[in-house]
Amino acid sequence: MNATLTLTRRYLTEYARRPINLVLLVVVPLIFVTLAAGAIADFAEVVGGLGDQDQLAAPTAGWAAGFIAGVAGLFHVLGSRRADRRLTLAGMGAARITVARLLSGVVLAVLAAVSAIGALALRTGMVDPVRTSIGTLMFGLLYLGLGVGIGAFVRNDVNGSLGVIFIWMLDVFLGPAMAGSDVWITRVFPSHYLTLLVLDAESGHSGPIGDLGWALVWTLGSIAIAALVFATATGRIGDLRTRSRSGWSRVRAGFRFGFRDYRRNVAMWVLLVFLPVFFITLSFWITPDEPTPVELTNDGVQQIEIVSMIDVHGAIMVPITIAFLAGLAGLFVVQGSMQADARLALAGFKTREILTARFGVIAIAALLTTGVSLAVTSVDFAAERWIGFMGGNILVALIYGMLGVLVGAVFGRLGGLYVMFLLPFIDVGLAQNVMFSASPPDWGLFLPARGAVKILTDAAFTTTFDQTSSLVLTAAWLVGIGVTTAVVFGRIARPKSV
Amino acid sequence: MTRLDADPQTDVESPSRQTPTPLLKAAGIAKTYRRGWRREPLEVLTDANLELFPGEIVGLVGENGSGKSTLMKILVGALDRDGGTLVRSGSFGYCPQEPILYERLTCDEHFELFGEAYRLDRMYVNRHRDEIYRLLGFETHRDTRVEELSGGTRAKLNLGLALLPDPDILLLDEPYAGFDWDTYLRFWDLAADRRNRGASVLIISHFVTDEERFDRVIHLREGATTR
Numbered sequence: 001m002n003a004t005l006t007l008t009r010r011y012l013t014e015y016a017r018r019p020i021n022l023v024l025l026v027v028v029p030l031i032f033v034t035l036a037a038g039a040i041a042d043f044a045e046v047v048g049g050l051g052d053q054d055q056l057a058a059p060t061a062g063w064a065a066g067f068i069a070g071v072a073g074l075f076h077v078l079g080s081r082r083a084d085r086r087l088t089l090a091g092m093g094a095a096r097i098t099v100a101r102l103l104s105g106v107v108l109a110v111l112a113a114v115s116a117i118g119a120l121a122l123r124t125g126m127v128d129p130v131r132t133s134i135g136t137l138m139f140g141l142l143y144l145g146l147g148v149g150i151g152a153f154v155r156n157d158v159n160g161s162l163g164v165i166f167i168w169m170l171d172v173f174l175g176p177a178m179a180g181s182d183v184w185i186t187r188v189f190p191s192h193y194l195t196l197l198v199l200d201a202e203s204g205h206s207g208p209i210g211d212l213g214w215a216l217v218w219t220l221g222s223i224a225i226a227a228l229v230f231a232t233a234t235g236r237i238g239d240l241r242t243r244s245r246s247g248w249s250r251v252r253a254g255f256r257f258g259f260r261d262y263r264r265n266v267a268m269w270v271l272l273v274f275l276p277v278f279f280i281t282l283s284f285w286i287t288p289d290e291p292t293p294v295e296l297t298n299d300g301v302q303q304i305e306i307v308s309m310i311d312v313h314g315a316i317m318v319p320i321t322i323a324f325l326a327g328l329a330g331l332f333v334v335q336g337s338m339q340a341d342a343r344l345a346l347a348g349f350k351t352r353e354i355l356t357a358r359f360g361v362i363a364i365a366a367l368l369t370t371g372v373s374l375a376v377t378s379v380d381f382a383a384e385r386w387i388g389f390m391g392g393n394i395l396v397a398l399i400y401g402m403l404g405v406l407v408g409a410v411f412g413r414l415g416g417l418y419v420m421f422l423l424p425f426i427d428v429g430l431a432q433n434v435m436f437s438a439s440p441p442d443w444g445l446f447l448p449a450r451g452a453v454k455i456l457t458d459a460a461f462t463t464t465f466d467q468t469s470s471l472v473l474t475a476a477w478l479v480g481i482g483v484t485t486a487v488v489f490g491r492i493a494r495p496k497s498v
Numbered sequence: 499m500t501r502l503d504a505d506p507q508t509d510v511e512s513p514s515r516q517t518p519t520p521l522l523k524a525a526g527i528a529k530t531y532r533r534g535w536r537r538e539p540l541e542v543l544t545d546a547n548l549e550l551f552p553g554e555i556v557g558l559v560g561e562n563g564s565g566k567s568t569l570m571k572i573l574v575g576a577l578d579r580d581g582g583t584l585v586r587s588g589s590f591g592y593c594p595q596e597p598i599l600y601e602r603l604t605c606d607e608h609f610e611l612f613g614e615a616y617r618l619d620r621m622y623v624n625r626h627r628d629e630i631y632r633l634l635g636f637e638t639h640r641d642t643r644v645e646e647l648s649g650g651t652r653a654k655l656n657l658g659l660a661l662l663p664d665p666d667i668l669l670l671d672e673p674y675a676g677f678d679w680d681t682y683l684r685f686w687d688l689a690a691d692r693r694n695r696g697a698s699v700l701i702i703s704h705f706v707t708d709e710e711r712f713d714r715v716i717h718l719r720e721g722a723t724t725r
Contacts, residue, residue, distance in 0.1 A: 253614040257600070257607055264602035264643070336601070343598045346574055347615035347659075495575035 007100035012107060015076060025072065025108060026115045029064040033119035057124045058132045059177050059198045061116040062139030063168075066191065068116075069109035069140040070164040073147025076105055077230060078160055098231040102223065105148055109140035128200065135198035138219045142190055143168070145222030152230040176201070190218055247353050254349065254357025262333055262361050271328065276321050276373040283317040284310055284380040295439040296458065297466040304438055307461055312435050314381040315389075315460040316428070318373050319396040319453055322366075323424035325373075326397040329365035330404020331420050334358050334489070335413040342493045351494045355486055362405065366397035385459040392456025395474050399448050400424060402481045409488045428453060448477045520549040521588050521667050521698045522573065528581035528721075529568055542568050544721035546582070550667060550698040555689055557709060558702045560718035566702045567595050569718065570671045573700075588666030589616075595671040595702070597656035601645040605636070605655050608644070609662060616663040623662070630658040633688055635681060650676040657685070661692075668692060668699040686711055 015021050077084075084097050113136045117126075126132045147164055154160040171189045176196050186192055187205065193214035196203050203211050232246075262268065292309040295302065334341075341354050370393050383389035403423070408416040430436070431444030432453035444450055451473035458467045527546040530539045542565040550556060560566050571577035573584065574592040599608060606627070613623035631637035634654040639647060644655070653676040660668060668689075674682050689699050693713070701712070709715055717724045 250614050253611055257603055257611045260607065261600050261602045339598045340600050342576065343592070343594065344612070344615050346576060346592055347612055348617055349615045496572075496578045 008103040011104035029116035030119040032064040061120040061136045065113040065116040066139040066143035068112040070143035070147035072108040073144040074151040074160045077151030094231045109144040113137040113140040142219045145226040148226035250353045255360040258361040276376045279321045280376045284314045287313040293438040294434045298462040299464045320428045322397045323400040325369040326366040327400040327404040327420040330401040331408040331416045334405045335408040351490045362401040366401040383460045388459025395452035406485045522550040523585045526582035552696045554713040555699045557712035557715040564718045590667040591660035591665040593660035593670040593673045597652040599644045671702045
């Protein structure tokens, strides 16, 4: 214990000996809260944040403390990672170093919180001092964890700073104080519940553990995960030549370079941008505005509804385009590097690591494709439920991305290209197309996009989700194709037994 | 990864006659390809045998189509064998005949990625990469994508990736195809240096003139090895 406390003290001394650190720790919260609290509160009120003027000023102390603690946590870890590893080598033990780093980090977070609370008290006063103080301290601890976690993960200070700033900006400017608490995506932001707690407002979506429970989960979870990441990074030591890199490290490297290789393919970008514009926009333009029947399930009731043919055509062209592009991405990402991947496997990558990295690239390609296609679609068409429409299309993209890998492995690059040209049109364009028949043909049930297209059609034209069975069917296809692809890829790329 | 400087077993069992343990031993390797719809057999290797010991440069020679590259692929694990036994100890670096690389990644990015594969420390990768650039003379291309490299520079990168981990066994399939004369000579200096530091180097070669540079030569004829 003595060694840990000594280490903690030394860490704090080291931190304090860099004057800029102390300036940041005390002056920034003071300036931020003093100058910005009022303006931010005004802005928040205008854009629809929760609470009245006094309440809205309270989280500004937390934001300041959080930002400073996050940056402090980041640099506290980043600047001394190699020295900490050397300490581990010398026998200090990763656990002890982790505890000391976190203890000294907590001291810094408390200092930042105290400074911010003091500034808030001077600037606007506090409606509820206890709530504001505890909340501000929790902000500091939450962001300390984020900063330490990022610091243990990234390799340079610019990337680390960008990480902290990006998370903080999203968290603050899209959080409940600014944007209310109705937007579902903001519920996963780190300080969502903590901000509501400081504002003394109820989220209404916190379940049995309540807003306080979620705020504690985030705060303590952030510290715990940071400790885990830091201990892992610090404990990872080896001799000068080799180091026991984790499989995850290789997956990340494989993904990073795989994506770099992919994004440098100019043909891919041309396809990605022009094809959606051409296919989707043209389909809206050329389709006559005639009524057409579509079989839909709305609120559990199956019925034929009459909708415009323009909308039906536009809606169905999205998954056709996405299936085609995602399939090509799957095909070319893997086929383009199959030989080099096999060499990488000989050099030490495990085939599952290469495949995971490749799936990561394909997932990014699938999401990009979906994003561009949906953006183009949104100019001419408004789905009843965008989230469902987006989700259905993403599922189509993932299915066809993996199918591209599988088809490439079986038919090769050129053969696979023709197969991946035909398959989306047969499956999505014919077998699942509600334009040709109010209800898609039965034989389409045996093709991969049935469930996903039903989900997106349902979302395009109805206000309620009634496609649970389609979701299960799609999940089954995803798992089936994923497992088959993994097996086939493994057989091709795996080094042979010696 | 440890260098095998001596063989303790040999010291114990036979102090008078110190025969080192081979780093790689292949015995009775057989391989038959099956071609076309009718799966017609094409027997490439019938009885290939070889041993590689620490501190030697071994040449694997034979006519076109004699199965040299097939044997090399089996030795590194890139191809399944139909018969025979293969025992390999220590780390190895493999340089395939055709440069197998990522077209849109740069030389530096290749070294970084393969450093991950070999599980090498980043500092080591950086230092050793720079040494390889210097030895093979392609440092000016470190930020150039493979698709923009000349054939000779691709061959240098191809070889460089095999050299990166400073392995116990180097398995090189015509590594100098496309090299200029200076680089070709530097390659042999480099191979000799590895040999002198205890590594075993197996090189597939077509050149008769190379034979004097080998410590041993293994001939491959009609699917079988002869000395």
